[in-house]
Amino acid sequence: MPDWLLAIFNVLDDALLPTMDATLRVSTPLILCAMAGLFSERSGIVDISLEGKMLAAAFAAGSVAAVSGSPVLSLLAAIMVSVSLAMVHGFASITHRGDQVVSGLAINVLASGLTVVLGIAWFRQGGQTPSLDSSARFMPIDLPFVEAAQSIPFFGRLYSEVLSGHNLLVYVGFAAVWLTWWVVYRTRFGLRLRAVGENPLAVDTAGLSVGKLRFSALVICGLLCGIAGTYLAIAQNAAFVKDMTAGQGYIALAALIFGKWRPLAALLACLMFGFLDAIAIRLQGVNVDFSLSLFGNVWPIKGEVPVQLIQSLPYVLTVVLLAGFIGRAIAPAAIGVPFSKER
Amino acid sequence: MSTNVSPAMAGDTTHPHATNDVAIQLQGISKRFGAVRANHDIDLTVKRGTIHGIVGENGAGKSTLMSILYGFYQADSGEILINGERKKIRSSKEAIACGIGMVHQHFMLVDTFTVLENIMLGAETHSLIEPSANDARGALQALSDNYQLSLDIDAMTGKLPVGEQQRCEILKALYRKAEILILDEPTGVLTPQEADQLFKVLDALRKQGVTVILITHKLREIMDITDSVSVLRRGEMVAHLKTSDTNSQELAELMVGRELQVQDFRRKTPLPAGTENGIEVVDLSLRDAQGKLRLDKVSLQVKRGEILGIAGVAGNGQSKLLEVLSGITSPDSGTVVINGHTITADKPINPRQLREYKVNHVPEDRLKLGLVKAFTAAESSVLGYLHQEKFSWRGLLQLSTIKNLCKKLMENFDVRPGNPNLKSASFSGGNQQKLILARELEKKPEVLLIGQPTRGVDIGAIELIHQRIVAMRDTGCAVLLVSVELDEIMALSDRIIVMFEGRVVGELNGADADKATLGLMMANAHESDAA
Secondary structure, three states: OOHHHHHHHHHHHHHHHHHHHHHHHHHHHHHHHHHHHHHHHHOOOOOOOHHHHHHHHHHHHHHHHHHHOOHHHHHHHHHHHHHHHHHHHHHHHHHOOOOHHHHHHHHHHHHHHHHHHHHHHHHOOOOOOOOOOHHHOOOEEOOOOHHHHHOOOOHHHHHHHHHOOEEHHHHHHHHHHHHHHHHHHHEHHHHHHHHHHHOHHHHHHOOOOHHHHHHHHHHHHHHHHHHHHHHHHHHHOOOOOOOOOOOHHHHHHHHHHHOOOOHHHHHHHHHHHHHHHHHHHHOOOOEEEEEEEEOOEEEEEEEEOOHHHHHHHHHHHHHHHHHHHOOOOOOOOOOOOOOOOOO | OOOOOOOOOOOOOOOOOOOOOEEEEEEEEEEEEOOEEEEEEEEEEEEOOOEEEEEEOOOOOHHHHHHHHOOOOOOOEEEEEEOOEEEOOOOHHHHHHOOEEEEOOOOOOOOOOEHHHHHHOOOOOOOEHHHHHHHHHHHHHHHHHHHOOOOOOOOEHHHOOHHHHHHHHHHHHHHOOOOEEEEEOOOOOOOHHHHHHHHHHHHHHHHOOOEEEEEEOOHHHHHHHOOEEEEEEOOEEEEEEEHHHOOHHHHHHHHHOOOOOOOOOOOOOOOOOOOOEEEEEEEEEEEOOOOOEEEEEEEEEEEOOOEEEEEOOOOOOHHHHHHHHOOOOOOOEEEEEEOOEEEOOOOOOOHHHHHHOOEEEEOOOHHHHHOOOOOEHHHHOOOOOOOOOOOEEOOEEOHHHHHHHHHHHHHHOOOOOOOOOOEHHHOOHHHHHHHHHHHHHOOOOOEEEEEOOOOOOOHHHHHHHHHHHHHHHHOOOEEEEEOOOHHHHHHHOOEEEEEEOOEEEEEEEHHHOOHHHHHHHHOOOOHHHHO
16 A cells, blocks of 8 residues: 555544544434434424433433443333323324424423423432443444454544444434334335325325324334433433433434435434534644635634534534525425314 | 205115115214204215216305215214115225225325325235335226226326326225215316316216216206216205206206396497507516416407406416416516506506506405405405505504494495404305405406406305406406306306416407317317417
8 A cells, every 4th residue: 555545544544533433423312313303293293392302311311220220221211201202292282283393392391391300309419310330321332343444544444443332322323214214215104104294184084093193103203312312311421411412402303304304314414413513522622823815814813713613513504504505495294284184 | 946855866765775776875964063054964865886966055065964974074963874784984994994985176195195105095005115006006007997097107196287186086096996986076176178088087987887976066067977966055955856857057046045047247239449458468478486487478458348258277377467467476578558557577566556546356365365364354354455544544443444344345245144243264255255356346446357256156156246247347347357167257258368378379259259169278279270
């Protein structure tokens, strides 16, 4: 291998690989939430409560892990809590035809408040759950042949440093994308799911139950949010922290819209948001000192990188790109409209 | 005419046992919605392998009755017998299981699906899409051969013409093994040619033993294709007749419950030679936001004291023409001179100015542009005129003036119920339309633009609306009438032009017009003959 190529690989290794590694880690909850939202919204139910469900799930996982020490039990508890909240959403917006945004908002407010109140009442650590031992968490796992791959420049290290060494839930997140795609586009349930979000009356007159389909979609939505919350509390971190979702549910929703309600496109959007986040993390505290010459002027650029600026990029991008650059995102036609037979 | 109740002539039997050749039998079906008696003690017998028409005015209870049969609603009392067996139909699913299929007025299709996906939705043979699709493909091939229902099943449904979407609905029902097919106002959206094709299909279905129930308010269709017909009036069955024993006039009178005068509204005497134009349009063109040409060099004139009818299948530029003439949209090029005032691309005008110039507009879509559903009738009756001092003095609504005016309008145009405080939405379509018409005609327009004046309006109201439009013409008003109902165009228009894809493709004198010629023009298929 020529030296120059090796040099390029070395630069990539040092700068890019760790960022990519971090991208996967921060994207995982976004991906799981985006897929959760995809099920809900494709069925015609607006779901801004991804955030709340994920937060409540994170708290459930953190609490159960602290008490039981079992990550699997924690995962189940988180899923149960998240699915229950999804059912509350369904009860309000499907059974009683309430406004889906109001119901979703209520769940977010409820989750944000209740997790802290219960956290203080149960653990007395200011709303946090106790720190967990590694046995109570999902820990990184090495993929096979990592040792062997280590020696191959770039691609080998891509495998061993970026793809390998994550916890189980990261891989679950990526599997969820493929599974979502398969369910939505290859199965009877997927066909009905897409139909009920486009024209529920057509589904009803075809002899299917609109309510049942939408509730099933919300169960899957709750399940995926539950995994996302578990990831935050006991895989990526070692405890539940107050408001730890920090708007990621909304970012996932943005990624879903960005991806035009399609699994693979939504995955890419999540990865892009994750990548920006990873860069922001890496640039934290980095000082720069150089001059930029522009329009005949020389601008000295010096000081700490404004991380907030990069952190705000996903939001700015969402607004700017959705405003026209990627074309109009056409939502499922019946989204947000409660189904009623009366005409 | 008396309330002519002649029970169950079509089936000739009310005994529940001797039903070998009877597909559907309804006995004493009643249904109330609150205080409204939608269906009252309805009996109906339909023989297998026949086409049975159900006619009635809007709100007579046709749709409710069919919704009960298709499981949307439950009857409060009464029995349904399918092939002689007593059935409880509580959902679409149970209706399908009984062999009932329904083609709704508004199609129940997913626009983003292919025809194939729409057809198999809910009747998939497998839990994966692909094997289900393969099964459906084979079955559909057989069906379309049997019934001459050709259709590209891989086409995107939303992009198909309405006639083909309707065929998709029929195939959907047949794929579910429907032996009884209910069609609700199936020709409302079709061209005359598409309607003819539909009737051919229905005929083929009848020959194969399928029972068809055709709900319509178009009596000509009843006379053309049905074997027997039932008439509903205010929720009650008033007659069951053999089609060969009746005629349109009798059916119309049964529907309305009183005698109707047959009227020819066209001018008896030609206008004097030098009559000036109320509307003159020259080379008017308009592109929509997507850049598609919606009006293509349209030129026309409407004289004072003349009704110009514009025929065409919905969506061929008539609506855009109305929008431009009424000042809602500005033209891209061309000139409009309306009641002596010129409108061009450089010199646009707004609807309020036009109203001041005595140009009034009764819009096509009364719920979108004509009134506000959530407003009271009184509030809706001053829409567009609120700036006038008598209605709002220094920004304060003059409620009693508004109410009194509305009351007067309601009396003059027989709007029922005559209560200005009721919500606009709670009036029937016909009464909403009469209220809008009253609002605009009361201003004594010199030019009247009117779109779909009788869409979804019942026969009694149609009569009144037509009379009022003609009365305006007789006072010297230039009337431009857009309608997709050919009968209406032909009854009212002194002159008719036909629009196709934004162009004027034909012009006829009202007296010379016949349905076949107009139909060909509407499909732009007449030119080869003319050339």
